[in-house]
Amino acid sequence: MTTFDIDRIRADFPILKREVHGQPLVYFDNAATTQKPRQVIDALVHYYEHYNANIHRGIHALAEEATARYEETRQKVADFIGAPGPECIVFTRNTTESINLVANAWGRKNLGEGDEIILSTMEHHSNLVPWQMLAQATGAKLRHIDIDDEGRLAGDSVEQLIGERAKLVAITHMSNVLGTVNPVRQIADLAHAQGALLLVDGAQSVPHLPVNVQELDCDFLAFSAHKMLGPTGVGVLYARHELLESMDPFLGGGEMIRRVGLEESTWNDVPWKFEAGTPNIGDVCAFGAALDYLQELGMEQVRAHEVSLAQQAMRRLSEVPGITIYGPKSDEARGGVVSFNLEDIHPHDLGTVLDRHGVAIRAGHHCAQPLMARLDVVATARASFYVYNKEEELDALIEGIQAAVRLFRAPAPTRT
Amino acid sequence: MPQPQPEPEFDELYREIILDHYRSPRHHQPLANAQVVAEGYNPLCGDEVELQLNFENGAISDVSVQGRGCSISQASGSLLGDIVLGKPTDEARRLIGLVTNMLTDAEAEPPEELGDLEALQGVAKFPARVKCATLAWHTLEDGLKQREAAGADRPIVTRHDE
Numbered sequence: 001m002t003t004f005d006i007d008r009i010r011a012d013f014p015i016l017k018r019e020v021h022g023q024p025l026v027y028f029d030n031a032a033t034t035q036k037p038r039q040v041i042d043a044l045v046h047y048y049e050h051y052n053a054n055i056h057r058g059i060h061a062l063a064e065e066a067t068a069r070y071e072e073t074r075q076k077v078a079d080f081i082g083a084p085g086p087e088c089i090v091f092t093r094n095t096t097e098s099i100n101l102v103a104n105a106w107g108r109k110n111l112g113e114g115d116e117i118i119l120s121t122m123e124h125h126s127n128l129v130p131w132q133m134l135a136q137a138t139g140a141k142l143r144h145i146d147i148d149d150e151g152r153l154a155g156d157s158v159e160q161l162i163g164e165r166a167k168l169v170a171i172t173h174m175s176n177v178l179g180t181v182n183p184v185r186q187i188a189d190l191a192h193a194q195g196a197l198l199l200v201d202g203a204q205s206v207p208h209l210p211v212n213v214q215e216l217d218c219d220f221l222a223f224s225a226h227k228m229l230g231p232t233g234v235g236v237l238y239a240r241h242e243l244l245e246s247m248d249p250f251l252g253g254g255e256m257i258r259r260v261g262l263e264e265s266t267w268n269d270v271p272w273k274f275e276a277g278t279p280n281i282g283d284v285c286a287f288g289a290a291l292d293y294l295q296e297l298g299m300e301q302v303r304a305h306e307v308s309l310a311q312q313a314m315r316r317l318s319e320v321p322g323i324t325i326y327g328p329k330s331d332e333a334r335g336g337v338v339s340f341n342l343e344d345i346h347p348h349d350l351g352t353v354l355d356r357h358g359v360a361i362r363a364g365h366h367c368a369q370p371l372m373a374r375l376d377v378v379a380t381a382r383a384s385f386y387v388y389n390k391e392e393e394l395d396a397l398i399e400g401i402q403a404a405v406r407l408f409r410a411p412a413p414t415r416t
Numbered sequence: 417m418p419q420p421q422p423e424p425e426f427d428e429l430y431r432e433i434i435l436d437h438y439r440s441p442r443h444h445q446p447l448a449n450a451q452v453v454a455e456g457y458n459p460l461c462g463d464e465v466e467l468q469l470n471f472e473n474g475a476i477s478d479v480s481v482q483g484r485g486c487s488i489s490q491a492s493g494s495l496l497g498d499i500v501l502g503k504p505t506d507e508a509r510r511l512i513g514l515v516t517n518m519l520t521d522a523e524a525e526p527p528e529e530l531g532d533l534e535a536l537q538g539v540a541k542f543p544a545r546v547k548c549a550t551l552a553w554h555t556l557e558d559g560l561k562q563r564e565a566a567g568a569d570r571p572i573v574t575r576h577d578e
Contacts, residue, residue: 346486348461348548352429364461378462378484407430408438408487 004297004305006390012037012293013388023358026393031176031204031337031384032362033226036290040229043289047282055281056255056272070281073288074271080291081202081221082212083238090237090244090271091279095203096126098222098237099170101274102199103130105247106220107168113139115167118196120145120153120182121374122175125367127201127222131170140167147374151178151327159190166196173205177366177380178327179310179337181205188217197243203227207386208306208335210299213238229387230290231283237274244270251276294387302387306336309385309394313338316398320405326375336385339366342401345408347381350400353407357400359393428538429545430487433495438487443497447480451571454559456483456551458578463489465552467496467559475504486548488539493552495533505560512553519549551578 010016015035018025027035047069053062055070074086083089092098111117117131121144135142143166146157153171162169169191174181184200191198199220205211206221207228213221220243225234239247249256249267253276258266267273294302311331317323322343328334342350347363354361362382365372372378383397450468457464463485470478481497483490496515500508515533518526522540526533539549558576566572 348486348545349430349488352542352545369459372462378464408435 003301004387006388009297010388010390012039014038014041016388020358020360021356023356023396026357026359026389026396028383028385028389028393028397029360029362030386030389031227031366031382033232034207034229034386035388036229036231037293039293040231040286040289044231044282044286047285052282054278066281066285069285069288070279073284073291076288076291077236077238080295081206081238082214084214084241087270088213088238088241088244090239090274091284092235092237092274093233093280094226094235095201095222095224096130096235098220098235099127099199099201100130101237101250102220102222102239103134105250105274106197106243107131107134107140108137109248111138111140111167114165115140116143116163116165117141118143118145118161118166118169118171118191120171121147122151122153122178122180122368122371123170123172124176124201124203125369126203127170127172127199128370141165144370145171147178147180147371150329150333151175151180152333153180153182158187162187162190162194162196164194166191166194168197168199170199170201172201172203173211174208174335174337175327175368175371176204176337177339177368177371177382179334179339180328181209181333181335184216184218192217204335204337207294209303219243225283225287225290228290229293230287231280233280234283234287241270244274247274249273249276253277255279297387303335305387306385307331307334309389309391310334310336310338312391313383313385313394313397316394317401320398320401322405322409326380337382338384339380339382341377341380342405343409345404347379349408350381350404353404354397354400357396357403359396359400361397429542431535431538433532433535434487434491437491437494441481441490441494443479443481443494443501445480446482447478449571450478450480452559452563453571453573454555454576455574456555456558456576456578458485458489458547458551460547460578461486463548463551463578465489465493465555467493467552467555469559471505471563474506475502476500476508477502481552483552485551486545488536488545488548489551492536492549495536496552496556499531499533500556505564508556509560512557516550516553519546519553547578554578 051065053066055067074089077089078086146154148154188198197219200218202221202223206223221238226232256276324341326339351363447468452469454467465483468480479497481493555576559574562574
């Protein structure tokens with residue numbers, strides 16, 4: 001059970017005071033993006049009101065302060081995921097850009113004809129499309145680990161596919177649709193035994209459970225600030241230091257250079273070699289406040305709270321006639337994401353009805369079209385939870401679902 | 417929790433006619449040897465509509481509407497079948513224009529000749545759902561256009577992404 005003081009947490013989030021269509025907002029779309037606490041909003045405003053300046057080159061007080069705060073957040077990120085040091089942390093725009101950085105800066109240099117990139121059928125498009133593009137450019141092949149009926153990676157498929165031609169395994173830590181938490185450490189061992197590297201898509205795991213890159217033994221980890229109370233427009237790539245050193249730059253321009261001539265240039269040290277142009281300084285600084293907030297709550301507590309909510313949601317949803325709930329049943333193997341479908345009611349119709357009840361969920365393919373095909377559905381409805389959600393909010397979800405059932409389910413359809 | 421108040425806009429989206437066409441779609445039997453098979457797909461939400469059409473003397477003599485998706489997309493297809501059956505292709509094209517205009521312009525007053533299709537008028541106030549309603553119509557438009565280009569002599573299959 002949760003040891004959170006939920007009311008105190010909720011008081012930190014101004015948006016939770018608003019109403020939607022005359023109903024209190026119930027925000028269950030946290031896998032898409034999370035809301036922001038006052039502390040993060042204040043940190044962003046504070047940056048623009050007090051020390052807005054470009055970083056790493058000014059000699060005035062504002063530039064020094066901005067640089068210090070920006071680099072302080074890099075250290076906080078390193079601490080948050082147990083990275084050996086801040087030099088392993090690259091700021092990007094989002095998870096997608098972090099993965100594209102690896103595909104371009106590492107992949108184009110290290111992959112060739114016949115090499116294999118191992119993915120899974122549960123990947124978000126952001127951990128699929130960059131590898132498709134890389135495969136087309138290099139002649140490497142994609143192979144996909146299948147899932148079992150409960151939406152977990154099929155064990156024998158994992159071992160069979162990670163073979164001697166594997167150069168990279170790129171896998172999600174937690175599925176944004178199924179909620180499945182994958183055994184990343186085990187996959188790291190299998191990958192490394194074949195000489196392959198492991199990239200972990202942490203977009204859904206870093207915000208929701210304790211993640212330590214050294215314990216996971218992953219080579220790359222990508223995630224986004226906006227899914228963990230931080231602002232939009234900030235992504236993180238963690239990579240082992242020696243990998244970053246050996247990789248070519250991704251984007252060229254200011255910041256990432258040391259000496260520039262008319263014909264050629266030399267590169268800055270890592271991680272700045274990968275941060276071309278003026279970065280998103282204000283949002284990175286505000287992201288620091290989000291990390292502080294989560295650290296204070298404690299990630300073990302965050303995880304326990306969400307597991308408890310997901311468990312209750314699944315219990316109550318399973319009482320709705322004609323419902324299909326996707327993903328694993330056991331707590332250890334899943335996070336706070338619950339996807340489902342109702343017989344005779346399309347997720348978009350459900351989403352529209354729930355919206356009128358003030359309940360925000362996601363309805364659609366969740367940027368995981370191959371997974372939708374694998375589940376043989378066109379779309380699912382998805383409720384996803386975070387630190388400020390409470391058990392009572394599930395009432396509104398269930399009431400909304402019942403209203404949709406009353407509206408859409410036909411007594412006895414006659415087809416002509 | 418307070419009970420949600422019924423809101424006029426919401427009732428406007430899920431009108432009884434829409435729900436009826438969703439639950440009991442018309443023109444649902446597939447055609448054998450259709451002259452035009454027009455498939456429509458909305459990659460954003462996965463809605464699918466398949467129209468099968470036969471023609472005689474320049475008019476749509478047979479129509480079948482199948483698919484899977486939300487109530488708006490499927491009801492819109494069913495209503496499409498009702499109104500275009502028996503219409504000359506030029507007339508069908510004109511109707512497509514009238515309907516898509518109604519679906520995208522919340523201020524537009526639906527012409528009386530659209531009959532039950534007027535029930536779809538409320539969609540214009542739900543920007544996220546407009547494409548659900550236009551899918552079948554754009555699919556038909558694409559099918560008719562390609563039939564004309566192909567010369568109308570041989571069966572064709574068209575694919576439209578909304």
